[in-house]
Amino acid sequence: MKEEIELIKDGKRLDGRGFDELRPIKIEVGVLKRADGSCYLELGDNKVIAAVYGPREMHPRHAQDAKMAVVKFRYNMAPFSTDDRKRPGPDRRSVEISKVCREAFDPVIMRELYPKMGIEVYVELLQSDAGTRTAGINAASIALADAGIPMKDLVSSIAVGKINGEVVLDLNAAEDNNGEADMPIAMIARTNTITALQMDGRMTQEEFGRGMKLAMGACHQIYELQRTALVTRYNQNYESKSKGGEE
Amino acid sequence: MYQVVVPGDFLSEETKRAGEGTYVEEGKVYASQYGIVSERGEIKVVPLSGKYMPSNGDVVIGKITEISFPFWIVDLASPYEARLHVSALSGIARDKIEFGNMSEYLNVDDLVVVKVMDVNVLMKIELALQEDFELRRGGRLIEIAHTKVPRVIGRSGSMIKMLKEKCNCFIFIAKNGRIWIRGKEEDMDLASTVILKIARESHTSGLTDRVAEFLDSFRKEKERDL
Amino acid sequence: MGLEIVNDVRTDYVCDLVRNGKREDGRGFREYRDISVERDVIKRAEGSARVKIGDTEVLVGVKVELGTPFPDTPDKGVIITNAELVPLASPEFESGPPNENSIQLARVVDRGIRGSETIDLDKLCIEEGEKVWMVFIDIHVLDDNGNMVDAAALGAITSLLNLRIPNERYGLTGENTLPMRDTPVAVTMVEIEGNILVDPSFDEGNAAASSVTVISNADGTLSGMQKSGSGGLKEAQIAEMVEIGIEKAGEIRGKYL
Numbered sequence: 010m011k012e013e014i015e016l017i018k019d020g021k022r023l024d025g026r027g028f029d030e031l032r033p034i035k036i037e038v039g040v041l042k043r044a045d046g047s048c049y050l051e052l053g054d055n056k057v058i059a060a061v062y063g064p065r066e067m068h069p070r071h072a073q074d075a076k077m078a079v080v081k082f083r084y085n086m087a088p089f090s091t092d093d094r095k096r097p098g099p100d101r102r103s104v105e106i107s108k109v110c111r112e113a114f115d116p117v118i119m120r121e122l123y124p125k126m127g128i129e130v131y132v133e134l135l136q137s138d139a140g141t142r143t144a145g146i147n148a149a150s151i152a153l154a155d156a157g158i159p160m161k162d163l164v165s166s167i168a169v170g171k172i173n174g175e176v177v178l179d180l181n182a183a184e185d186n187n188g189e190a191d192m193p194i195a196m197i198a199r200t201n202t203i204t205a206l207q208m209d210g211r212m213t214q215e216e217f218g219r220g221m222k223l224a225m226g227a228c229h230q231i232y233e234l235q236r237t238a239l240v241t242r243y244n245q246n247y248e249s250k251s252k253g254g255e256e
Numbered sequence: 257m258y259q260v261v262v263p264g265d266f267l268s269e270e271t272k273r274a275g276e277g278t279y280v281e282e283g284k285v286y287a288s289q290y291g292i293v294s295e296r297g298e299i300k301v302v303p304l305s306g307k308y309m310p311s312n313g314d315v316v317i318g319k320i321t322e323i324s325f326p327f328w329i330v331d332l333a334s335p336y337e338a339r340l341h342v343s344a345l346s347g348i349a350r351d352k353i354e355f356g357n358m359s360e361y362l363n364v365d366d367l368v369v370v371k372v373m374d375v376n377v378l379m380k381i382e383l384a385l386q387e388d389f390e391l392r393r394g395g396r397l398i399e400i401a402h403t404k405v406p407r408v409i410g411r412s413g414s415m416i417k418m419l420k421e422k423c424n425c426f427i428f429i430a431k432n433g434r435i436w437i438r439g440k441e442e443d444m445d446l447a448s449t450v451i452l453k454i455a456r457e458s459h460t461s462g463l464t465d466r467v468a469e470f471l472d473s474f475r476k477e478k479e480r481d482l
Numbered sequence: 483m484g485l486e487i488v489n490d491v492r493t494d495y496v497c498d499l500v501r502n503g504k505r506e507d508g509r510g511f512r513e514y515r516d517i518s519v520e521r522d523v524i525k526r527a528e529g530s531a532r533v534k535i536g537d538t539e540v541l542v543g544v545k546v547e548l549g550t551p552f553p554d555t556p557d558k559g560v561i562i563t564n565a566e567l568v569p570l571a572s573p574e575f576e577s578g579p580p581n582e583n584s585i586q587l588a589r590v591v592d593r594g595i596r597g598s599e600t601i602d603l604d605k606l607c608i609e610e611g612e613k614v615w616m617v618f619i620d621i622h623v624l625d626d627n628g629n630m631v632d633a634a635a636l637g638a639i640t641s642l643l644n645l646r647i648p649n650e651r652y653g654l655t656g657e658n659t660l661p662m663r664d665t666p667v668a669v670t671m672v673e674i675e676g677n678i679l680v681d682p683s684f685d686e687g688n689a690a691a692s693s694v695t696v697i698s699n700a701d702g703t704l705s706g707m708q709k710s711g712s713g714g715l716k717e718a719q720i721a722e723m724v725e726i727g728i729e730k731a732g733e734i735r736g737k738y739l
Contacts, residue, residue, distance in 0.1 A: 046305065064307060064335045075378065101585045108582040108710075115712030116691075117263070119279070119288060124379055126335050154262055154290035157306020157403075161279060161288060162264030190597075192707070199264045202714035206694070208707035210597050214724055217704055221717055239290055240260045243459040 036238035046156025050148035054138035059148035067127030078123035082111035113205035139185035168193035198232035277301030317434035338381035395438035402433035529645035537627035542637030559606020563592035594697035597705030628684035635668035667731035696727025
């Protein structure tokens, strides 16, 4: 039986957070010149860059969809992002996460507006500290908006977990490695619609229900941060702009 | 005072007025783009970024990329290519345009001013040539994001009017973000610099005044040098 | 192209049926197709099972070998789960390296087994840092007619329950069976037109926007969950799926394990 490592002391987590506290989040919009849209995001010690290319011609041709754009999502961890160097290239975990992340955006991207095109989303983890896919999804949402990809909503994401028998929000690496469960979700804040959900570990039905509520509440907080980053991106008031190109 | 919105922001319940950059769900209009809301007439969101998508009636500058009889394939700075049929040149061409001699009229890399005639569901775009379609030598092409074009034109054309006067250049701004300038070398340099500056600072306030100042101080410097 | 048109027609058909409370094969929304589980079908494997759910057929073989532990867990045995969607199982499967679907399948099944701490990995250690048992769970899908996950998971757990540790081969003495703490069972559900359907058939799987797999144990705890697909779900729908998942897992556990 696993020795329980003490992750909670005097009702607080080792990094001083309460059970329902997010790690600090930092967001920068439009950080790359070549990409059509981009976002740099920090979630605790996670550092991630998301970039979007598209809509652009989709290769290979035979993979094109005559009726709508095809979305590709590639989640990748840089070799230096983890304690033990991660060999470059996709591994099974990255392939699964890429699929889950892509599907998290399927309900919102208005793909029918770009038949035959491809929309590519690249998420690179530069430094990882658990919750990487959630950081990636949050950054990708902003990068997609920054690229002008039409969407019904932004998608927000966070994970909850269980440590020392307690359901807590946004595990860091130490907590994830020694915890009993890890449950990342992605959600559309406006409609409370879940677009991604995974659970790893062991939880009772009741803990699961509590975890969901905790995660969904946090997604609302994250949504506000995402929205604010986009809206205040230019940090100035807009002068009245001419509408519709009068010659 | 204009409002920046993000996808999913609620705009209005007047679904009949929903325009570009929005979508309707359960009787409400929401933004589908990251951009600026416009409520004159239609409720629209003017995107702050994104690719140029041709629509009927747009006058744009295209670049010939391929000859594929009976069409020239034209790049419009859009994810989608467009085509120009040989018949567009009938009336101008001396001989019948055939498979072998298409390049004598319009060749790969030529720039042309075209009008978007039709965009169908499968995104097949048909073009027609504008009068004065050829962009003659001695000019220069600049490309900016199509979303910045309204800024370079200015309210009621105020910005572009100022540019034409103070730079002493012929300037044609196409909807797809391609701009053709013609004039003396140094005048074209000035115009390019200013246009790129406007595109870069498009989101700031007081831009028109700043540009006017920039142009005036440049002129003064030139006069001092002479 | 032809396949797409056919898919659209089938999807409409499935949705129409669901709207009228029906399914193609006449099942109730909470009903599984006929399940059959055969044990020890592959002599050369230390454990194996052939599972059929309706026309979906999955063969699971478990091989046990002596190996060295991972550096960060020197006192624990190793479980490695892999899935092959072999080309003969479906016109849509191609040969080649594992694609995202087979990887997801393997990882979900693995998650269920690992999450419930079904296998006490400590007990698979023979010599700390040197020798441990490595358990290779290989899932071979033979016929994809929908819901490969549940069949694969059932095959995996059945194989593990009937595993023979090959002590003699290595001149060792020890337990001949695998110490198992619990029996996780995967239950996959889809959402169509607001209804939750258990054990999606092939067409139902295509027609549905989302599918959720709930893996639960005999004690009612959850040891894995995975949402897949392009749709969104409400909290209440997910809660209902968890409820149904635990219930159906209990039924399957009772009948087949």
